[in-house]
Amino acid sequence: MNTLLDPIAAIGRAVLGMLRKSGALALFALAGLSHLLRPPFYWGVFFNCLIEIAFYSLPVVALTAIFSGGVIALQSYTGFSQYHVQSAIAGIVVLAVVRELGPVLAGLMVAGRVGAAMSAEIGTMRVTDQIDALRTLSTDPMKYLVAPRLLAGALALPFLVFIADILGVMGGFTVSVSKLGFAPDAYIQATFNAVKPLDVMVGLVKAAVFGFLIALMGCYHGYTSRGGAEGVGSATTAAVVAASILLLAFDYLLTDLFFAQ
Template sequence: MDSLLSLVARLGRTTLDLIRAAGSLALFALEGLSHIFRPPFYGRVFFSTFQETGFFSLPVVALTALFSGGVIALQSYTGFAQYHAQNAIAGIVVLAVTRELGPVLAGLMVAGRVGAAIAAQLGTMRVTDQIDALSTLSTHPMKYLVAPRLLAGLVALPLLVFIADILGVAGGFTVCVMKLGFSPHAYITATLNSLKIADVTVGLVKAALFGFLISLMGCYYGYNSKGGAEGVGSATTAAVVTASILLLAFDYLLTDLFFSQ
């Protein structure tokens, strides 16, 4: 009986901790968003983070999209050739890339690269009391550190995903034409016939949300880190893991919302 009560108490404490953490994160996000729309706006911080998130993440996102499109084409051919349905490969590639793989793979790459960097930057500032120093200089830490980074993630990731969509389709085209012997004209025609603006738009909406979540997790764990260098390391790990999990969870929810009909 005592062990059962202990188990129930432990579950209760865990549930309360999760609710408390979710509430704290929601309040943090709302406060960060509110500062985006209130002056002053620190453009230098925004453009620096935008450059880090967008431009410097472009090589890894581009390579990931290019090879992923090629792999989809190759695997689709392996399966569809059994049913003489090779003509559907172009449609499968453009559908998979624009709806799912473009936003998800770009988001995961950026989460591992930029989310970790944001958490490390803010975590280091927290444990060295630089964030407290901003308050003494009449600079609101949320406005200076968090709001520009949230906006940068919100804007930069859709641009990355748009480029990833193009390169993913190009990867499928390259494999099908160079390796599988498809006609370039026929493949491009099939791709254009299968391409839907709605699929691209939903992918970009996903990307905007993913960019916000990645920046939010990096800012939240970095801003609230403690315990010196070990705490910064823990915050960095938690930011990447949590952002990746939320990204996949929201990907499912948005897919169910837009495509379950």
């Protein structure tokens, strides 16, 4: 009987552990958001985080967007030329970049760079008792460390995605005109005809959600890390993996919400 029940018990323990972690994460997120609504707010920490996320992530996001737009143009031409619908390439490039690839690729790049940095910074403060030291100085760690980063992530990523959208479309335009023989005026006109304000808005909404999730994962795993340097390393890895998975899951949910018929 024990042999039959052991697998069921293991599944039950895994489900309960997942629910416990999900509840702890939800409470952590609510606590961080609640501190945004109650003074004081540490504007210096917020602006430092904003610069760290938005400005220093710009080169990697820009390069990713440019080459992604060019690749989409090449791959679209390879497939569409078989059916003589090359004129649709401009619309495919702009919609793919603005709706999906801009937010998702920028989010993944920022998750790898910023999510890991946040987790490592806060995790190091945790294992070296600096967070406890903040409490002794009558400073709430959630208000000082978490709330500014959540707001900075939610505001910085839409800026990065807007730049990525422009550069991704430029990458597709450059490849289409210089390599595939498209007329510049016709390509630009087709691009403007294909994209709508709703497409840009949805991409920026996705970016805000992604930025919040990346900051949340970085802060949560760093704040709850234990076990010295090894624990900080594990927390950093967990933050990037969790942020990437949540980003893709929420990308599907938001796409289904906005574009499902």
